[in-house]
Amino acid sequence: MGSDIKSDVEYIHTNEALTFMQGVKDCIPTLLGYIGIGIAAGVIGTSAHLSIFEIGLLSALVYAGASQFIICAMLVAMSPPSAIIATTFIVNLRHFLMSAALAPHFTSYSLLRNVGIGALLTDESFGVASLRTSKGLPINDRWMNGLNVTAYITWIMACMAGGWIGSWIGNSEALGLDFALTAMFLALLVLQLAALPSSKLRHYLFLIACTIIAVYILSSFFSIYMAVLLATIICAAIGAVTEK
Amino acid sequence: MKVDLTVFLIIVGCALVTIIPRILPFAIIRRLQLPKPFTKWLSYIPVCLLTALVVQGAIRQTDSIPAINGLHLLIMLPTLFIAMKTKSLLITVITGVLCAALVRLIF
Numbered sequence: 555m556g557s558d559i560k561s562d563v564e565y566i567h568t569n570e571a572l573t574f575m576q577g578v579k580d581c582i583p584t585l586l587g588y589i590g591i592g593i594a595a596g597v598i599g600t601s602a603h604l605s606i607f608e609i610g611l612l613s614a615l616v617y618a619g620a621s622q623f624i625i626c627a628m629l630v631a632m633s634p635p636s637a638i639i640a641t642t643f644i645v646n647l648r649h650f651l652m653s654a655a656l657a658p659h660f661t662s663y664s665l666l667r668n669v670g671i672g673a674l675l676t677d678e679s680f681g682v683a684s685l686r687t688s689k690g691l692p693i694n695d696r697w698m699n700g701l702n703v704t705a706y707i708t709w710i711m712a713c714m715a716g717g718w719i720g721s722w723i724g725n726s727e728a729l730g731l732d733f734a735l736t737a738m739f740l741a742l743l744v745l746q747l748a749a750l751p752s753s754k755l756r757h758y759l760f761l762i763a764c765t766i767i768a769v770y771i772l773s774s775f776f777s778i779y780m781a782v783l784l785a786t787i788i789c790a791a792i793g794a795v796t797e798k
Numbered sequence: 799m800k801v802d803l804t805v806f807l808i809i810v811g812c813a814l815v816t817i818i819p820r821i822l823p824f825a826i827i828r829r830l831q832l833p834k835p836f837t838k839w840l841s842y843i844p845v846c847l848l849t850a851l852v853v854q855g856a857i858r859q860t861d862s863i864p865a866i867n868g869l870h871l872l873i874m875l876p877t878l879f880i881a882m883k884t885k886s887l888l889i890t891v892i893t894g895v896l897c898a899a900l901v902r903l904i905f
Contacts, residue, residue, distance in 0.1 A: 582888075583886065583887035583888045584887055586888055586891050586892065587887075587891045590891065590895060604805065605800050605801070607800070607801060608800075608801055608802070608805055608806075608809070611801065611806070611809055612809050612812075615809055615810065615812075615813035616809065616812045616813050616816050617816070618816055621812060621816060625808065625809075625812055629805070629808070635804065635807065635808045635811065638808055638811075638812065639808065639811040639812055639815055640815075642811075642812040642815055642816060643815035643816075643819075646815065646816045646819055646820075647819050648819075648847060649816070649819045649820045650819035650820075650822065650823060651840075651843045651847060652843070652844075652847070653819065653820055653821070653822065653823035653824055654823035654827065654840055654843075655840040655841070655843045655844065656823075656824075657823040657824045657827040657828065658827055658832060658837065658840075660824065660828070661827065661828040663828075665825060665828070668821075668824035668825060668828060669821045669824060669825060671824060672820045672821035672822075672823065672824035672825070673817055673820055673821055675820050677851065680844070681844070681848065684844045688844070730873075730894070730895040730896065730897070730898030730899030730900075730901075730902065732898070733855075733870075733873055733877075733894050733895055733897070733898035734891050734894060734895050735855070736851075736852060736855035736856075736870070736873075736874065736877075736894065737877050737881075737890055737891045737893070737894025737895065738887065738890070738891050738894075739848050739851040739852045739855075740852050740874065740877055740878055740881055740890065740894070741881045741886070741887045741890035741891065742848050742887070743845065743848040743849060743852060743881075744878070744881040744882055744885065744890075745881075745885060745887070746844055746845050746848065747845070748882075748885055758845055761842065761845060761846060761849075762845065762846075762849045765845075765846045765849040765850050765853070766849060766853050768850075769849075769850050769853040769854065769857065770853065770857065770864060773857050773859060773864045774859075774862075774863050774864050777859075778854055778857060778859055779854075781850075781854075782847075782850040782851060782853075782854050785846070785850045786843060786846045786847045786850050789842070789846040789849075789850075790839050790840070790842035790843045790846045791839055791842075793839075793841075793842030793845075793846065794835060794838040794839040794841075794842055797838065
């Protein structure tokens with residue numbers, strides 16, 4: 555009986571330590587990525603003839619780096635609104651997978667809190683959160699909100715700053731800012747693998763090889779965003795089936 | 799502070815299709831118990847998705863078979879090395895951006 559109470563206290567303590575501020579702190583390593591990509595997205599917004607206010611609105615409402623690049627590119631190409639919206643939908647379908655993977659950890663909270671967490675989920679906040687869960691560490695709503703809100707505010711400010719400096723920076727690709735996105739995914743992947751027990755590493759490396767091949771093959775039949783989505787769905791299934 | 803009406807409607811439309819996949823799992827999963835094979839499948843999503851997103855950057859779609867972006871691979875190698883060596887998100891991103899800027903300066 556006594557030990558039960560003790561473990562309860564310990565549980566509350568570790569959970570208590572996971573504050574909003576801890577979420578803010580855990581977000582800091584990813585901020586440079588958000589700032590780099592955000593500025594780039596803002597610069598591209600300017601080149602698509604969006605006003606700074608429109609760039610701010612875009613980043614606050616859509617809040618997805620890849621989509622914002624695509625929306626701007628399609629605006630420049632004078633694509634019809636329906637095509638822009640449909641493409642954005644496909645590009646962001648991957649969020650469904652990320653939300654589905656994280657949602658089971660937040661089932662004890664109210665619907666409103668869940669919707670709040672889901673609405674601000676990004677590739678990076680998902681990466682940071684799933685890094686914790688794959689290590690078996692707890693996550694809670696306050697910590698997740700700290701992570702999400704920090705990223706959200708940083709993103710909007712970076713996009714608007716990018717829109718502002720867009721007029722005199724010229725080419726953001728020359729500065730390497732566009733690569734911040736890939737570098738961040740690469741780092742999150744390596745961190746995921748480093749957190750694995752060595753017995754599982756071989757299985758995951760096999761899956762990575764499958765995914766690389768799948769994306770390459772699928773991208774000759776589908777748009778690159780559809781290829782990413784399909785490769786993830788298929789290769790995660792291969793992972794589940796071949797698990798020992 | 800001008801907002802073009804068409805641009806505004808596009809932004810709102812894109813916002814809707816972006817937020818739905820984000821919040822839907824959070825709204826429904828809390829109501830039902832997930833079957834074991836499904837949670838198993840979900841556990842493999844992060845690594846597969848991150849791999850796919852990395853590969854996405856290195857592929858250039860053409861009319862025939864997709865081409866591999868050699869410059870991108872060239873930037874990726876030192877970035878991957880630094881990621882494995884430091885296991886730091888921040889240092890990896892800085893390395894990646896610097897390498898990208900350097901490679902584009904040279905080529």
